[in-house]
Amino acid sequence: MNLARLTPQKTLLTLSILLLVLLLSVIISVSVGSTSLRPWQFWYDNAESALARDVVLELRLPRTVSALVVGGLLALAGTLQQVLLRNPLADPYILGTSGGASVGALLALLLGVGTLGVNAAAGTGALLSILIVFLLAGRDRSSTQTRLLLTGVALAAFCGALSSLLLSMAPDGLLRGMVFWLMGDLAGAHWQSGAAVLCILLLLVWPLARELNIMGMSAESAHALGLNHQRLRWVLYFAAALASALAVTTAGMIGFVGLIVPHALRLMIGQDLRLLLPAATLAGGIVLLWADIIARTLIAPQQLPVGVVMALLGVPAFLYLLSRRAVR
Amino acid sequence: MSVQAISMQLEQVRIAQADRCLIRDLSLHIQPGEVWLVLGENGCGKSTLLSAMAGWHALAAGVVALQGRAWGDWPHGERAKMLAWQTQQDECPFPLTVLEKVLTGRHPHLPRFAWESAADVALAREQLARLDLSLLAGRDLATLSGGERRRVALATALTQDAPLLLLDEPLSQLDLRHQQQALQVLSEEQAKGRAMVMVTHDPNHAHFFAAEHCRVLLLFGDGRWLAGPRAEVLTADHLTALYHHPIVEINTPDRAWFIPR
Numbered sequence: 001m002n003l004a005r006l007t008p009q010k011t012l013l014t015l016s017i018l019l020l021v022l023l024l025s026v027i028i029s030v031s032v033g034s035t036s037l038r039p040w041q042f043w044y045d046n047a048e049s050a051l052a053r054d055v056v057l058e059l060r061l062p063r064t065v066s067a068l069v070v071g072g073l074l075a076l077a078g079t080l081q082q083v084l085l086r087n088p089l090a091d092p093y094i095l096g097t098s099g100g101a102s103v104g105a106l107l108a109l110l111l112g113v114g115t116l117g118v119n120a121a122a123g124t125g126a127l128l129s130i131l132i133v134f135l136l137a138g139r140d141r142s143s144t145q146t147r148l149l150l151t152g153v154a155l156a157a158f159c160g161a162l163s164s165l166l167l168s169m170a171p172d173g174l175l176r177g178m179v180f181w182l183m184g185d186l187a188g189a190h191w192q193s194g195a196a197v198l199c200i201l202l203l204l205v206w207p208l209a210r211e212l213n214i215m216g217m218s219a220e221s222a223h224a225l226g227l228n229h230q231r232l233r234w235v236l237y238f239a240a241a242l243a244s245a246l247a248v249t250t251a252g253m254i255g256f257v258g259l260i261v262p263h264a265l266r267l268m269i270g271q272d273l274r275l276l277l278p279a280a281t282l283a284g285g286i287v288l289l290w291a292d293i294i295a296r297t298l299i300a301p302q303q304l305p306v307g308v309v310m311a312l313l314g315v316p317a318f319l320y321l322l323s324r325r326a327v328r
Numbered sequence: 329m330s331v332q333a334i335s336m337q338l339e340q341v342r343i344a345q346a347d348r349c350l351i352r353d354l355s356l357h358i359q360p361g362e363v364w365l366v367l368g369e370n371g372c373g374k375s376t377l378l379s380a381m382a383g384w385h386a387l388a389a390g391v392v393a394l395q396g397r398a399w400g401d402w403p404h405g406e407r408a409k410m411l412a413w414q415t416q417q418d419e420c421p422f423p424l425t426v427l428e429k430v431l432t433g434r435h436p437h438l439p440r441f442a443w444e445s446a447a448d449v450a451l452a453r454e455q456l457a458r459l460d461l462s463l464l465a466g467r468d469l470a471t472l473s474g475g476e477r478r479r480v481a482l483a484t485a486l487t488q489d490a491p492l493l494l495l496d497e498p499l500s501q502l503d504l505r506h507q508q509q510a511l512q513v514l515s516e517e518q519a520k521g522r523a524m525v526m527v528t529h530d531p532n533h534a535h536f537f538a539a540e541h542c543r544v545l546l547l548f549g550d551g552r553w554l555a556g557p558r559a560e561v562l563t564a565d566h567l568t569a570l571y572h573h574p575i576v577e578i579n580t581p582d583r584a585w586f587i588p589r
Contacts, residue, residue: 004465006427082422086421088422198471207440210440211435216420216421216422217420217424217432218568219418220382221432223382223383223384224408224413225433226405226407226416226435226436228404270423270428271428273424
């Protein structure tokens with residue numbers, strides 16, 4: 001096999017392996033929980049089986065699909081943001097994109113607009129926060145790009161403060177719903193719109209992968225190789241913002257999926273986005289699914305919020321990556 | 329491999345950086361097969377001129393045209409088939425192998441859903457071989473030395489197979505042997521009819537190219553410039569004025585050398 005570059009064969013092989021892992025993870029996910037099931041119980045014809053079917057179809061399967069969709073959205077958003085900002089440490093949670101989305105959504109909840117309004121407000125918030133980061137620090141050309149990360153972190157903190165402000169201003173009747181929404185959870189999440197948007201975004205962005213490869217190198221290279229730099233940048237803005245916003249409205253604030261997944265994959269399969277984009281989407285789903293499995297089995301029958309598990313796993317990984325970059 | 333004959337015209341071009349005018353009323357006509365060496369002090373606008381010729385840096389005044397058509401009117405994809413631009417900065421924040429980097433030069437030639445063909449890979453490997461980079465094909469760019477990265481960037485520009493090359497200090501950071509090798513490659517490309525505009529800090533590089541095709545552009549950094557055939561422009565007096573340092577001409581049996589006193 002030729003390791004110096006990505007070939008279509010390697011792409012197909014990698015994606016097949018990831019799909020296989022995904023399928024196995026789904027089987028495990030629907031089998032474990034407060035009652036453990038073995039998959040073959042499904043097809044027996046007795047009362048126990050009927051209960052198993054109910055548990056799996058009504059509770060575990062939707063939750064599993066939600067985890068896959070949200071993980072995929074976050075990993076896709078992270079990968080796109082990394083290309084847009086030319087920084088492998090970009091992540092919708094760290095750079096305040098998710099924060100912007102939640103401020104927008106909380107504001108919409110406070111004003112009492114419908115679900116569509118909440119989604120639109122979350123999307124606008126996410127877009128605004130990416131724009132602010134890019135305008136303030138997009139020209140940071142230093143090798144460590146500290147300014148970019150600091151701007152993002154500051155913005156994330158600002159969004160957190162705004163969220164608290166909105167919560168403290170909320171009347172008691174709305175407060176419970178808003179807090180619940182902000183915590184977010186995969187249980188009972190509505191995955192349908194997220195899944196649709198994830199598919200649409202992938203179909204939109206994947207054909208642009210070779211151009212995005214060049215976008216990630218430098219603006220001048222992109223221009224020299226004949227890319228319409230401005231147009232592509234806007235595509236990336238909207239795609240990354242939409243994916244982050246939908247992840248937030250589906251399952252609340254979950255961080256670090258968009259950081260760890262593309263980073264780990266890059267070490268294994270390289271940066272070529274023709275493979276990295278779909279692979280990160282699949283792997284993001286797998287990682288969040290496993291975080292959720294841990295979240296609901298670790299101290300069962302009690303459940304941990306999946307965002308907490310992701311942060312507990314993600315922050316050490318992020319700090320490790322950051323320190324390794326500083327050394328280089 | 330035949331090279332399309334193209335020419336670039338600069339008419340009354342003014343280049344400014346912030347509110348400082350670097351080049352005033354520059355008019356040039358770059359013909360197929362010509363090599364233009366751009367010389368000048370640090371910060372005199374050499375890179376900015378190249379950037380403007382590539383259509384990236386906005387002109388303060390004047391027109392850059394290719395084949396008689398204003399550069400801005402060219403579609404993005406067509407432009408990249410005409411002109412390759414090697415910049416000074418080529419840091420990539422992501423892991424990328426040398427071969428992957430060089431293959432990006434094929435991007436303008438590939439349809440949207442096409443993968444690089446065997447011919448594309450062969451062309452890329454050929455350019456790597458010419459610059460003594462074959463053994464590095466699978467290496468991550470970040471692990472290369474500065475000079476090796478410059479050669480990879482040059483190989484990328486050559487793989488783009490454009491009739492006009494804009495090269496921003498392609499030979500800086502290269503060791504002596506690889507400088508000679510790269511100059512040899514460039515003079516081969518010139519012989520095929522490729523036009524080149526090359527920024528360099530060594531006036532002696534001019535002698536690697538056939539005298540009748542070699543032009544020199546001196547940029548004085550205050551708006552003034554001097555352009556013309558090598559024999560007319562490249563003199564000890566002009567270089568002394570350009571670098572604000574005495575430069576003398578030493579004649580050896582086969583050629584003349586310019587060295588600082």
